[in-house]
Amino acid sequence: MTASPLLAVIDMQKVFADPASPWATPRFAEVVTPIQRLVAAFAPRVTFTRFIAPETPTGAWRKYYELWPFALRRPDDEIYDVIPELAGEKQTIDATTFGKWTPALAAEVADGPLVLAGVSTDCCVLSTALAAADAGVEVQVVADACAGVSDESHEQTLAILRLYSPLITVTTTAGLLA
Helix, strand or coil, X not given: CXXXXXXXXXXXXXXXXXXXXXXXXXXXXXXXXXXXXXXXXXXXXXXXXXXXXXXXXXXXXXXXXXXXXXXXXCCCCHHHCECXXXXXXXXXXXXXXXXXXXXXXXXXXXXXXXXXXXXXHHHHHHHHHHHHHHCCCCEEEEEEEEECCCHHHHHHHHHHHHXXXXXXXXXXXXXXXX
């Protein structure tokens, strides 16, 4: 028997919401309402993820944080908080990687489908979707509940994700909740 779907809300954090942040996602605010609808519909099977900096970057991450030194902060720094509109809703899984397909998220999914929403489509959502699909998990990406670093890269990423059908499907909030 297949478990019920798990909604993973990827990185809806202040660091990506704040227009003054070097990591601002331009359409971040537009996906908050669709995500709130999804959270209500999927409760209690909802997990939030947070991208956090490692204590000490290693490997290629050293070069990454040379480009983004502002982000080298403790995990409890407010820039890494989930936005207030969504904070405190559900369990949170932290990762120092773009992809959030971690053992903790895999354990939450069990053998059910994984539904993804959040930011950014062209980085953390993409990395999570591909890793989960490679692990044999059915993945649904909710296009209007995701935002990219640009409209063009968001649409390009959705087109790439569609190539992974039937492992990954791209849907909408209305289509998923119908």
